[in-house]
Amino acid sequence: MMSASNIKCSQAQELMSPYIDSMAEPDECERLESHLEECPPCQRQLQSYKSLRSMIARIEPVRPPADLVLDTRVRLSHARSGNWYDRVEILFNNVLKPVVMPAVSGIALTVLSFGLLIGSLGMNFRTQNMRTDVGVLEQPVGMTDRSLVPTGSSVVTDSSEPLSVLADVGSSGKVLGYKVIGGVQTPAVTRWINNLLWPAHFTPATRNNEPIPSTIVLSFVNVRS
Amino acid sequence: MRRELAYYDLEQSVGAIGSVGSAAESQDAAFVRRLQANEDAAYDELVRTYNASIYHVAFRMLGDPSEAADAVQDIFLKVFRNIGSFRGDAALKTWVFRVGLSEILNRLRWWKRRHRISTISVDDDHNGERTAYCIRDTAPSPEQALESREQDLAIQEALSRLSSDHRSIVVLRDIEGFSYIEIADILNISVGTVKSRLARARTDMKKSLIRYLSVQRV
Numbered sequence: 001m002m003s004a005s006n007i008k009c010s011q012a013q014e015l016m017s018p019y020i021d022s023m024a025e026p027d028e029c030e031r032l033e034s035h036l037e038e039c040p041p042c043q044r045q046l047q048s049y050k051s052l053r054s055m056i057a058r059i060e061p062v063r064p065p066a067d068l069v070l071d072t073r074v075r076l077s078h079a080r081s082g083n084w085y086d087r088v089e090i091l092f093n094n095v096l097k098p099v100v101m102p103a104v105s106g107i108a109l110t111v112l113s114f115g116l117l118i119g120s121l122g123m124n125f126r127t128q129n130m131r132t133d134v135g136v137l138e139q140p141v142g143m144t145d146r147s148l149v150p151t152g153s154s155v156v157t158d159s160s161e162p163l164s165v166l167a168d169v170g171s172s173g174k175v176l177g178y179k180v181i182g183g184v185q186t187p188a189v190t191r192w193i194n195n196l197l198w199p200a201h202f203t204p205a206t207r208n209n210e211p212i213p214s215t216i217v218l219s220f221v222n223v224r225s
Numbered sequence: 226m227r228r229e230l231a232y233y234d235l236e237q238s239v240g241a242i243g244s245v246g247s248a249a250e251s252q253d254a255a256f257v258r259r260l261q262a263n264e265d266a267a268y269d270e271l272v273r274t275y276n277a278s279i280y281h282v283a284f285r286m287l288g289d290p291s292e293a294a295d296a297v298q299d300i301f302l303k304v305f306r307n308i309g310s311f312r313g314d315a316a317l318k319t320w321v322f323r324v325g326l327s328e329i330l331n332r333l334r335w336w337k338r339r340h341r342i343s344t345i346s347v348d349d350d351h352n353g354e355r356t357a358y359c360i361r362d363t364a365p366s367p368e369q370a371l372e373s374r375e376q377d378l379a380i381q382e383a384l385s386r387l388s389s390d391h392r393s394i395v396v397l398r399d400i401e402g403f404s405y406i407e408i409a410d411i412l413n414i415s416v417g418t419v420k421s422r423l424a425r426a427r428t429d430m431k432k433s434l435i436r437y438l439s440v441q442r443v
Contacts, residue, residue, distance in 0.1 A: 013428070014424060016424075017420070017423055017424035017427045017428075018420050018423075018424065021398070021405070021423075023405055023420060048431055048435075048438045049427060049431065051438040052427060052430055052431050052434060052438055053399055053427075055376065055380070055434065055437060055438065056380055056395065056399040056400060056430070057399055057400070057402075058373075058376075059285075059376075059377055059380050059400060060373065060374075060377050061277070061281055062280065062281045062284045062285070062290075062293075063277075064276055064277055064280035064281075064293075064294065064297070065290070065294055068276060068280065068294050068297060068298075069272055069273065069276050071294075071298060072272050072276065072297060072298050072301050073268070073269065073272055075298050075301075075302060076268055076272070076301055076302065076305055079302050079305055079306070080263055080268065080305060
């Protein structure tokens with residue numbers, strides 16, 4: 001529709017958004033208003049713009065999570081006290097992640113693809129003639145001595161803390177020395193460990209089937225008098 | 226004589242607005258100095274003042290409660306890191322929202338690159354928890370509450386269909402009530418661009434929400 005105001009409905013509608021915010025220029029207001037006087041469809045359009053604005057303005061405010069303020073304060077506090085972790089994290093998230101991650105992933109994928117391609121082409125290696133290092137075969141210390149299960153022994157401690165002992169085992173399988181690294185250490189406990197470990201015999205650790213000295217950690221739980 | 230009186234009144238009002246403005250500016254400046262001095266109480270106040278509105282903007286922009294919460298924390302960290310460079314060219318609120326929108330738009334770009342599709346469940350509340358609808362003080366009937374809830378979701382869905390540039394303008398103008406000049410300042414664009422983008426965004430919103438808009442026959 002073309003009215004005496006010399007603007008079309010489409011032009012009038014372009015002016016409606018700034019008009020309802022009182023941000024249209026005076027001459028634009030004048031042209032729109034004179035168009036509206038003669039154009040009922042545009043009057044309805046203007047009303048729908050106003051209705052839209054008030055509908056959006058009535059939108060329910062979103063409540064932030066209850067712990068957001070606390071979490072934010074904690075993170076701010078860390079950052080303000082010079083915690084470099086947060087600074088690095090922010091830098092990573094905001095700068096490096098968007099750029100570096102896709103780049104690194106792309107490069108890694110390319111390298112992997114080429115690797116697989118080259119591998120599948122064979123490179124004409126005759127593996128049957130290649131000397132292979134099997135790697136050093138090692139076996140840990142074994143416990144075959146039944147006396148190490150302290151069912152009948154007694155020790156004067158009621159601590160619930162496990163008793164941990166670091167023991168050196170020689171290539172013969174005998175205990176060469178030990179150190180209590182956890183649990184309550186009393187003379188009674190020391191005696192109990194001495195009685196247990198000095199006579200004990202372990203299957204020594206081996207490397208290439210040769211016995212070697214090693215260190216073991218023994219842990220005893222529920223040690224009771 | 227009438228014109229002189231009118232000018233006199235205008236000057237009086239401008240003077241009054243000016244003095245209110247300068248008082249607010251000096252309060253802002255004092256507050257910024259406290260922030261720059263790394264004062265605990267100032268940061269607590271900053272978080273208390275802007276937490277809810279920034280979360281609201283972040284939620285409306287990102288459409289995801291946990292993403293919005295993460296964004297809010299990062300925004301405050303950015304404010305802390307950059308407060309030293311704040312020169313008072315804009316109001317502190319405008320500057321904080323500028324930092325906020327920059328962070329939010331970065332996140333949107335990041336997610337857009339990964340073709341993330343966000344969905345909104347009508348059973349979820351804004352915190353992503355399945356709870357009953359919150360009844361307001363005005364005690365609407367269950368039907369009104371449901372209708373309001375439905376409109377809220379429709380608005381959020383209509384917002385999510387807009388481009389991030391258009392969405393940010395609608396959120397800042399129609400939800401947060403910023404002026405065109407403030408929006409131009411926050412988004413670092415001209416007022417003319419704000420005007421044209423807002424017009425296009427509102428036209429799109431109107432199309433999406435047409436069935437909720439009450440238009441009487443004239």
